[in-house]
Amino acid sequence: MYSLARPLARSFARSSAWSKASAVRTLATAKPQSLKDRLTELIPERQAEIKEFRAQYGDAACGTVTVDMIYGGMRGIKGLIWEGSVLDPEEGIRFRGLTIPECQKLLPKAPNGEEPLPEALFYLLLTGEVPTAEQVQAISAEWAARSHLPSYVEDIIDRCPNTLHPMSQFSLAVTALQGESAFAKAYNQGVHKSTYWQYVYEDSMDLIAKLPVVAARIYRNVYKDGKLPAVDPTLDWSANFAHMLGYTDPKFVELMRLYLTIHSDHEGGNVSAHTSHLVGSALSDPYLSFSAALNGLAGPLHGLANQEVLRWILKMKAELGADTSDAAIRNYVWKTLKSGQVVPGYGHAVLRKTDPRYTCQREFAIKHLPQDQMFQLVSQLYNIVPGVLTEHGKTKNPWPNVDAHSGVLLQHYGMVEQDYYTVLFGVSRALGCLSGLIWSRALGLPLERPKSMSTESLKKLVIKK
Ligand code: CMX
Numbered sequence: 001m002y003s004l005a006r007p008l009a010r011s012f013a014r015s016s017a018w019s020k021a022s023a024v025r026t027l028a029t030a031k032p033q034s035l036k037d038r039l040t041e042l043i044p045e046r047q048a049e050i051k052e053f054r055a056q057y058g059d060a061a062c063g064t065v066t067v068d069m070i071y072g073g074m075r076g077i078k079g080l081i082w083e084g085s086v087l088d089p090e091e092g093i094r095f096r097g098l099t100i101p102e103c104q105k106l107l108p109k110a111p112n113g114e115e116p117l118p119e120a121l122f123y124l125l126l127t128g129e130v131p132t133a134e135q136v137q138a139i140s141a142e143w144a145a146r147s148h149l150p151s152y153v154e155d156i157i158d159r160c161p162n163t164l165h166p167m168s169q170f171s172l173a174v175t176a177l178q179g180e181s182a183f184a185k186a187y188n189q190g191v192h193k194s195t196y197w198q199y200v201y202e203d204s205m206d207l208i209a210k211l212p213v214v215a216a217r218i219y220r221n222v223y224k225d226g227k228l229p230a231v232d233p234t235l236d237w238s239a240n241f242a243h244m245l246g247y248t249d250p251k252f253v254e255l256m257r258l259y260l261t262i263h264s265d266h267e268g269g270n271v272s273a274h275t276s277h278l279v280g281s282a283l284s285d286p287y288l289s290f291s292a293a294l295n296g297l298a299g300p301l302h303g304l305a306n307q308e309v310l311r312w313i314l315k316m317k318a319e320l321g322a323d324t325s326d327a328a329i330r331n332y333v334w335k336t337l338k339s340g341q342v343v344p345g346y347g348h349a350v351l352r353k354t355d356p357r358y359t360c361q362r363e364f365a366i367k368h369l370p371q372d373q374m375f376q377l378v379s380q381l382y383n384i385v386p387g388v389l390t391e392h393g394k395t396k397n398p399w400p401n402v403d404a405h406s407g408v409l410l411q412h413y414g415m416v417e418q419d420y421y422t423v424l425f426g427v428s429r430a431l432g433c434l435s436g437l438i439w440s441r442a443l444g445l446p447l448e449r450p451k452s453m454s455t456e457s458l459k460k461l462v463i464k465k
Helices: 016-028 035-057 067-071 100-106 118-127 133-145 151-159 166-180 182-189 193-223 237-245 250-262 271-281 286-297 305-320 326-338 356-368 373-392 403-412 418-442 455-462
Strands: 085-088 092-095
Touching: 035 118, 035 133, 035 193, 035 418, 067 455, 092 100, 092 118, 092 356, 100 250, 100 356, 118 133, 118 237, 118 250, 118 418, 133 193, 133 237, 151 166, 151 193, 166 193, 166 286, 166 418, 182 193, 193 237, 193 286, 193 418, 237 250, 250 356, 250 403, 250 418, 271 286, 271 418, 286 418, 305 326, 305 373, 305 403, 305 418, 326 373, 356 373, 356 403, 373 403, 403 418
Parallel strands: none
Antiparallel strands: 085 092
């Protein structure tokens, strides 16, 4: 096991009592531990560290809250704990201290594969440690073994009309899976709160295992003949998902590994992560919490933007015909803005630079599909849109986000059904939301309940007499 030593583990470097202890234990451990055993060791250490931190610094202020922040969607208010990742406006995401290129380098890969396995990222999100290939294989096998769907859930999916958006079907199926919740059963039996995380862990492992089966069933029902191959216990999570979707090209499988890794987590304040955190804080089980997150992900300003991007580019192609000059594209972007719509795939609530999740997908395209006509259009847009948005003068971040690139890769390998793209995002986002939920229960985080104000009460508070 590779443990996050300095300088990589910036996030833990400062709270080094925990990271040093785990590094030492890592070296001393001969036999690889299961993920749950490792968590069982790490949780009390982290609980003690936080207890001490709060005892010393519990009264420390963490910035001011202004009236504009309150009206402005709570941007920048530091208001929740999320252990798995931290987002820097300039640099982008770090998963437990590791950037995306560092994850691509350090996380175990499939035999002959070049992209990281999402199983490894999940281990990293939960423990802060890079697992061995053996530990990752154990997770792949465990997820394959837990992947069975109850027949009532299969029936619910099969009864959905093809006209119901795949994200609605996905959320519905995850809600229906709630009948399987170990946490809900344990809570009803009155288990001690110190054990909650263990049931949330079991539900999370089950749910992550089942998501590709649910998602592939929706895909096959809506776009294909409804027949689904069985899960292959010898394949990793992404390879199984690609196989069930009906894609056999090894490059598509590699794309899935990259895709499911990079869409997993983007700190805790984004709509999907925050929703799962909020709903989970009411001790709603992981199925209810994650289906709520999916409903947020299905919004066009969040995950649905990946569908919107491809639609917008196809519409542009249809409108411009043969003239895809820079000038014609610039006019099309301006037309979108002047009609009061957003340019999908551009801008971000936190980032102020090109999203590294965009960059790594661009690198994948340069490597595997440099001649793809749609990729070339996406590249052309990258040269044009930031300038137009800057001239337009409203957007704080004119650079592309993750959703500006994903669709063009998927369509290259034959997945042209744009309405489905956000479901892929949802499968991946489970890794971040559910690892967050496990830690929230392990740390005993309470019911989330910020203070809201009416305009009148806010005026009374801030206007000096
Ligand atoms: N096109 C046009 N206008 C944009 C814009 C874009 N891509 N991005 C921001 N703006 C506008 C905002 O709508 C806002 O306008 P108003 O003042 O009229 O309300 C103004 O610029 C300021 O917004 P901001 O502070 O820069 O951005 P926000 O934090 O409010 O919003 C986001 C962030 C992502 C919702 C926004 O950039 C956007 O709508 N982008 C397009 C949709 C998109 O790609 N979403 C996916 C984000 C990644 C993800 O979650 O998956």
